[in-house]
Amino acid sequence: MTNLIKKLLSALPEDAPDGKIHATAEVLEAMTFEPILLIPTPGFVRMKKADVRNELVRILESGTVDVSDVTKSKHIELLLYYYDLLCRLRLDEPEAWDTVNELYEDD
Secondary structure, eight states, X not given: XXXXXXXXXXXXXXXXXXXXXHHHHHXXXXXXXXXXXXXXXXXXXXXXXXXXXXXXXXXXXXXXXTSOHHHHHHHHHHHHHHHHHHHHHHTTOHHHHHHHHHHHTOO
């Protein structure tokens, strides 16, 4: 694993308990929550830290023929932003839920 991936992963929180991951995913799926990512990332709302690591490896190791380096960089930035939000949702942080509710319920 590259130093970049190790550095990015070290900033991520540890996984929530499986039950909390599942419960949060169900709520988000019912809201049709879909983070804005540039490269398809199936199962995002159920991702754990290891899944994020695998996604980072997949993106960084993909050739620039498929996706430009600029797109990869922005995708990684968005992935980490939304994963942080997801972790905060799993902790039931009111501010995180406010963010999601503003985007998906208050229209």
